[in-house]
Amino acid sequence: MSAPEPTTRAPAPLDALAVTILCFGWFILGSIAAVGANYPTGQGFTDSGLASTIVTELVLGGLALVFLRMRGHSVLALLPRPNVAGGMVGVVLYAVGIATWWVTLAMFDTRNMASQPIAEIMANTRVSFTMVLALSLVNGIYEETFLCFLVDAFRGHGASVAIGVSTLVRLLYHVYQGPMGSVSIVLYGVIMAGFYWRTRWLWPVAFAHVLADLVALT
Numbered sequence: 001m002s003a004p005e006p007t008t009r010a011p012a013p014l015d016a017l018a019v020t021i022l023c024f025g026w027f028i029l030g031s032i033a034a035v036g037a038n039y040p041t042g043q044g045f046t047d048s049g050l051a052s053t054i055v056t057e058l059v060l061g062g063l064a065l066v067f068l069r070m071r072g073h074s075v076l077a078l079l080p081r082p083n084v085a086g087g088m089v090g091v092v093l094y095a096v097g098i099a100t101w102w103v104t105l106a107m108f109d110t111r112n113m114a115s116q117p118i119a120e121i122m123a124n125t126r127v128s129f130t131m132v133l134a135l136s137l138v139n140g141i142y143e144e145t146f147l148c149f150l151v152d153a154f155r156g157h158g159a160s161v162a163i164g165v166s167t168l169v170r171l172l173y174h175v176y177q178g179p180m181g182s183v184s185i186v187l188y189g190v191i192m193a194g195f196y197w198r199t200r201w202l203w204p205v206a207f208a209h210v211l212a213d214l215v216a217l218t
Contacts, residue, residue: 011153012071013153015071015153016165018067019067019068019146019149019153023064026060027173028173030176031172034176043124044124044126045121045122045125046126047127050135053138057138057142058142064146065078079145079202080144080145080206080207082207083203086201086204086207089204089207090205090210090211091207093195093205093207093208094207097188097192100187101188104183116179117176117177117181118177118178118180122216125217132213132214132218135213135217136210136211139209139210139213140207141209143170143209144192144205145206147166147170147193148196148202148205151193151196151197162193162197167186167193170189171186
């Protein structure tokens with residue numbers, strides 16, 4: 001296993017709040033608005049929509065890194081360090097997430113799954129593989145870098161708080177997916193944040209997310 005990837009100083013509450021607002025605030029507002037509008041799903045993901053997300057995440061991620069650098073964090077320490085071993089662990093993490101989801105599905109009445117917002121969104125999705133690949137790489141690294149930063153920010157409050165805060169933020173910008181989609185997000189969030197809590201190894205978590213996006217959108 002690769003060495004842990006801690007930041008150079010303990011994150012302060014201000015850092016965590018700023019990262020949450022800057023990196024996820026816009027997405028949270030959009031997701032909650034979708035719930036308020038009764039989950040509009042007429043249009044699924046499109047190439048233009050994915051491109052917009054990529055640009056937004058690159059800009060917001062850059063701003064967040066500048067802010068954190070000014071707060072005394074090392075940008076290199078904040079970002080994942082790709083390697084083969086971490087990629088293999090990421091594949092296992094992805095498989096664990098999928099297996100957990102299928103076990104959970106067995107406990108629900110899934111006869112109406114096709115009417116779930118996320119199912120309707122995916123049914124209406126028309127995207128190219130090139131754009132999906134680009135989105136998967138950017139989104140997986142973006143989300144997990146800053147969600148795992150939140151785990152570090154609340155590490156001193158114990159596992160339940162650190163994992164819970166990260167998972168809650170993840171859930172808030174995914175509630176547009178509907179009830180079953182939200183359940184899957186919570187399960188996935190707990191697994192990823194829990195792994196990072198124990199190992200402080202960011203790359204497997206990011207790579208698992210890249211795989212999840214890639215598989216879901218192709």
